[in-house]
Amino acid sequence: MNRNTWEQLVVHNPMLIEIQRFRRRYLSFGGSNTLNSAVLGLGLVCYAGLVLMVMNGQGDISPLWIIMLQTGLYTLFAPGMLHGAIAGERERRSWDLLLVAPITKAQIVVGKFIGALAALAAATAMFLFPVAIAAVTYRRTNWHDLLLCELLSISFAIAVCSMTLLISARVKxxxxxxxxxxxxxxxxxxxAPILLAVVFSTSGMRDVDLLYFLHPFYALGQISVLSEGSSYGRSGGMVSPVFWGWPQILVYLGLSAVMIAWASNTLNFAENEVKFIPKGHRDA
Structure with a gap:
């Protein structure tokens, strides 16, 4: 990506206003949407409960398990936040205004995506507090593995955001x-994991590390096993430290880039066209 493209998509992108929209919608009690305010209030109550639980169980709660909880919440939070990013514009009849605005379709997609990343960063900052409390008090904290798990969780959330944005670009x-x-x-x-478990249990095979390579919770579990000092994973196969962590992070980020580019190219089609692999089209 050259300097002009970077400035066009990130630095001087008019769609960066999405950051403020996400903040008002998901991180503020103001506005007319009572449901969002209720969900935010419930989330803050649950967050306070998590912090109190970690403080009361100092020394007994592994920070890696909190990151697993964080990953599970991101899995639900990202689709709930981004499913209407483009499809919602179509439903509200504001999509035509975006199409005639002096911005490219790539700017629309990247602006929506950056807005979601800002909300994701705010959620990550909140989770860092209980994770830090557990990490400082837990007697077997491995700081390298903790950082690896945090990055894996964030990269998976970015991939989920990209996938949701792509799907939102494809439906009305x-x-x-x-x-x-x-x-x-x-x-x-x-x-898929349940079906694979059934197949492997009936065939007598135990080493499923390669098949579950991209499963975030399995990868986090394997890193946790290594962090506890064990040489064997839950599948019974030998676990290599090189196999878990950075490979998943790089694959998640690579998939995210592909899906964002795919979503941008998808917007080049007319509303009545159904094509998932655009060819020979350029941004207007």
Whole structure:
């Protein structure tokens, strides 16, 4: 990416106003949306409960398990936040205004994505507090593995945001985007692992590390096993420290870049076209 492209998409992108929109919608009690205020209030109560639980259980709660909880919440939070990013514009009839505005479709997608990253950064900052308390008091904290798990959790959340944005760009109703995003995550994180477990249990095979390579919770669990000083993972196969952490992070970030570019190219089509692999089209 050259300097002009970087400035166009990131530095001088008019769609960076999405950062303020996400802040007002998800991190503020103001506005007319009572449901968002209620969800935010409930989230703050749950967060206070988590902090109190960590403080009361000092020395007994591993920070890696808090990061697992964080990853699970990101899995639900990202689709809930981004499912209407583009599909919602279509439903509200504001999409036509964006199309005639003096901005490119790539700026629209990247601006929406950066707005989601800002909200994700705020959530990560909040989680760092209980994670830090647990890390300081836990007697077997491995700071390298802790950092690795945190980066893995964040990179997976970025991948989920990218996937949701891509799906939102492909449908015309936010509810359809939300259902498709949660359905895809359910298949990848729940249905496929269960089916694989059944197949492997009946065939007598135990080493499933390679098949679960991109499963974030499995990867976090394996890093936790290594952090506790064990040489064997839950699958019974030998666990290599090189196999868990950075490879997943790089794959998640690579997939995110591909899906963001895909979403941007998707917007080049007319509303009545259904194509997932655009060819020969350029931004207007």
């Amino acid at each position: 109703r936010p509810f359809m985007a939300l259902g498709a995003s949660l359905g895809a995550l359910g298949v990848v994180l729940v249905v």
